[in-house]
Amino acid sequence: MELLTINNVWMMICTALVFFMHLGFAFLEIGLTRQKNTLNILFKNIFIITTGLLLYALVGFNLMYPGFAEGSSGIFGFAGFGLSSPLTAEGALDLTYNEGYTYWTDFLFQGMFAATAATIVSGAVAERMKILPFMIFAVIYVGIVYPIAGSWKWGGGFLDQLATPFYDFAGSTLVHSVGGWAAVVAVCLLGARIGKFKKGEIQAIPGHNIPLATAGVLILWLGWFGFNGGSVLSADPGLTSLTLVTTCLSAAAGGVVAAIVSTIMYKNLDLTMFLNGILGGLVGITAGADQMSPTDAILIGAIAGAIIVFAVSLIDKLKLDDPVGAIAVHLICGIWGTLAVGIFGNLAGVDQFISQLIGVASYAVFCLATSFIIIYTLKKTMGIRVSEKEELEGLDVHEHGMDAYPDFRLNEH
Template sequence: MDITIALNTVWVVLTGALVLFMEGGFSLLEAGLVRTKNAVNVTMKIFVDLTFGAIVFYLLGAHLMFGHDVLHIIGWGRAMAPKNIPVAAFMLFHMGFAIAAVSIISGAVAERMKFKSYIAIVVVTCGLIYPISGHWIWGTNGWLADLHVEDFAGSAAIHTMGGFMALALAYVVGPRKHRFNEDGSVNVFAPSNIPLASAGAFILWFGWFGFNAGSTLNAFDAQLSRIALNTFLAAAAGGMASIVLSMYKYRAADPSMTINGSLAGLVAITAGCAYVPSWSAIVIGLIAGMLVIFATSWTDKVKIDDPVGAIAVHGVNGFFGTIAVGLFDEKQGLLLTGHIRLLLVQLLAALVVSVWGFGTAFLVGNALKRTIGIRVTSEEEDEGLDIAAHGIPAYNELERFSDAPNMSMSNEVLFHAHAREDQSMYET
């Protein structure tokens, strides 16, 4: 094997592993932002992404996305890779992208969707919905690729598409019980574990270097360092903007908004990380960090329940990040060159992918609603999906006491106190 191909293979496999490791970030982030009684369920849904999603993408989705072009709309036949890396490395890397796209949906429908319905959504998304629109952007002779759309690592192909699918499915499945009042006010369901969610965000941030820099598919690409720098700067700026704006808006530095602000910066820079100057990565991140707060307020206003803020982070900022390339691209950006063509192409891509994601998810969601059902029962929602769907709580506090052979009277009182606390926790 040529030394160049060998090193490229190592680079793509390692960065592909970083992308796959991001699923650990999704799991911890969602487990920390939902209520305790649903932490196991969101973790199990990530396992569905990694298992069902990976296999169906390998068997079907990759070939529709990267196969020989048919009418500039869909691929067909064996998936093809660039000549500088083996097909296997290319497939592994993009398998991580497909899994990431569907993981966006998981958090938006948390705490009330049937587990088997989520499996069906993962299969359809990784097998058909994501690969078809992905072919338009990244496939050889896809119609948006022919227009020279610039989406380096997926603000449109992954985040806009996944975010608008999340919007449609959150609408179809409906809000959690007691989330919204008749007068339009919102009941706050406090996250179960902010440090856990923060750890998830840090893992996602770390994995994003593989997401963006790995998209070069080339270990010798001179852009690598700038791509990595732009990625970090946008995330830092997004978190900074969310801290400042939340302090102004809520009179407190909101940790969940800070987490989502940094993630929003990462989403927004993903399309243009290889095309924009580093100073503009900061600008893009700052705007993204503010947008995520306003977008979260909007979803509450229209009574769309999104427990983790996936719509605001991925949908809104994927859309913005796609357009931002048309503004800040060094060679074709409107603000730097005065040229408007790229901005129009980017706007078209963002609109098309958002409509595709929303429309297909709306149809799939309603089909599931009329067949196997999409929402758990009211009793299961009260009990929590950890017990209802998986038969085990995330944190078994009673085990410490039930294992003790000689329980003293004081310990017995403590045991029943914990039992009452656990029962009240599951009833909230």
């Protein structure tokens, strides 16, 4: 009983840290975009976490953990609507649910993860997507697509049933790539912001508050202590400590290498590249944080940091407009981190690497298909992009009727 209490308290602390990450996402997104769209981004972030929790309680949790029957395909299952209160015959709370935490803690911890996938898309479509279509997309993606995808591994589905099970400790693929694939589809269907690409040349559109973006990244790094540390699913001192060490070392290596590579390539000390390198290192280590040595973690983070610089450049050359670097950070580094499980650490080997490839491919097909169906349908029925006038004058005024900074408004175009 005492061990359960200790484990459960740690899990609740981690849940709070993951919740805090949503503030980090909000700060990062508004910092890297223009002030005339600040309220719009904040509204989307608040909508995602509130609606996401309600949807996860109503359908998501039981879609993600359906209790696949033995011999089932492990692709789709549903344990029913709503949360069931696990009680003993005497009517008391049943504490035999799991040796690491209670049913309620499990729901809340996993619910915090669910909203993150849609938040990734929010940053990629910033400054030009209508608010209502985004809200509809977020409801479907968080409520249905993410939990079904999650069930394939964390719910005991077909990827967990492979001869060499696919491995994703805390969600390089299950969370970050699921959001990243949808971000690719959304950016392609939306098109670039006005002024981003002129006569074939890439134009920088600076964010309005880099200090706020920096605060957002540091908050996200802190939140990752819960994201990865909580994924141990207990307060096991050895494994939890190792996980936090590998997480931090990978983040640090990612930031340093991204800063060095971008300085060599562009001859300037780019803080935003430094920040995205940290996030790339965090995403990269997430799939195998509990399996890596400190040296492995540094190598994974360092490679992720280099990947970020080249990925951001590639995305620009492909004329894809991603204002906050969400695709490079969450999708490309998510794929790298997932494959790294088969290269580094305790699980390294050919069979594991093949399983990791199968997992990456499975999520790519499912997420690309579902997000395209959702967003393309919205585009053809109600439209997904604001008008040129609304985009130039800012979504805050046109979508929300107010300014984030009413006493300090610049004429941004």
